[in-house]
Amino acid sequence: MKNFQNKTKLSGYIGTLKGNGSTIGFVPTMGALHQGHLSLVNNGLRENDVVVVSIFVNPTQFNNEEDLVNYPRTLEADIALLKTVDEDRIIIYAPSNGDIYGGDVQSQAFTFDGLEHEMEGAFRKGHFDGVGTIVKRLFEIVKPNRAYFGEKDFQQLQIIRKLVELHHLPVEIIGCPIHRAEDGLAMSSRNARLSIEHRAASPFIYKTLIAAKTKFGTKSAQNVTEWVNSQFKKQGLLELEYFIIADIATLKPVKRKSTKKSYRAFIAVYAGDIRLIDNIALN
Known part of the structure; x- marks a missing residue:
């Protein structure tokens, strides 16, 4: 080599x-x-x-x-x-x-x-x-x-x-495509720095994204965003920095859904002092 x-x-x-x-x-x-x-x-x-x-x-x-x-x-x-x-x-x-x-x-x-x-x-x-x-x-x-x-x-x-x-x-x-651990956590070099407790909690990020995708089928972007924020307030080990649903072409937050556009949900979370990001296609 x-x-x-x-x-x-x-x-x-x-x-x-x-x-x-x-x-x-x-x-x-x-x-x-x-x-x-x-x-x-x-x-x-x-x-x-x-x-x-x-x-x-x-x-x-x-x-x-x-x-x-x-x-x-x-x-x-x-x-x-x-x-x-x-x-x-x-x-x-x-x-x-x-x-x-x-x-x-x-x-x-x-x-x-x-x-x-x-x-x-x-x-x-x-x-x-x-x-x-x-x-x-x-x-x-x-x-x-x-x-x-x-x-x-x-x-x-x-x-x-x-x-x-x-x-x-x-x-x-x-x-x-995103490569994930068996529990859904997106692979990242930063994962190796997670404490045992934060590593155990971090699959919650992907589980929340999966649930948000389901909700986006029938709910507005604002409704889904509010729901995600409420879920992280209940999660003591993870601190949500942002959750944004955006048009994949412009990356601007969606205000009103259109069947002619493709959307993705983006998230950034602190697990202690380690910052983790992830995203998921919504439609």
Whole structure:
């Protein structure tokens, strides 16, 4: 398994592969890999000759310094896990901050037709500037044919699609279903930091989303939102930050349902000091 830390060497190697007719899939990650990441890698391997997996904890997309410091970094375990999938067709890119940013670790300013102001953008100022900056740079380094992103970060997925559209980037963006634990909790690198009590309580998030989907069939968005808020007030271990039902195209909260539009419910919850997000398609 080839492992690069230098973007110039990686780009040169990928250029040789593409010159020989190979297609390149790409899975950008911040490490602490789990089965959700592996599902993205496997999708990439089915559709491409080679898959590049980047492992880089990107400082510009953290609005909370403590979250950045505490984010798990498990490179050796990540490499070992990827070897169980395929040793020959996976390339690892694990750069330093300097290799990505040089001496200037800061975000470029982006606009994404307003998608960046909703939900996560409203609660995490500057987050999507950081996401846009790192994803655009990685696309320029890796030059993949296809890139794979999980629908757990659905707003991020839509923003990356908009990034590709607005900047005319030659990569196909593939959204992949949310990978869940047996009890329904969406897979996340942050799950490993949950206390025993909070891990036991956290499946309540997905159970509530399932119930909200059922209610949305006959109730208004406002009614469903009020119901979700009332459920979390009864849940002592989990603190609801937001629950929003939004149009998937604009990500704006729905005021009145339309049969011509598709909707998704988005949720952010604190389990102690660990922030968990999830979402579900409603129609």
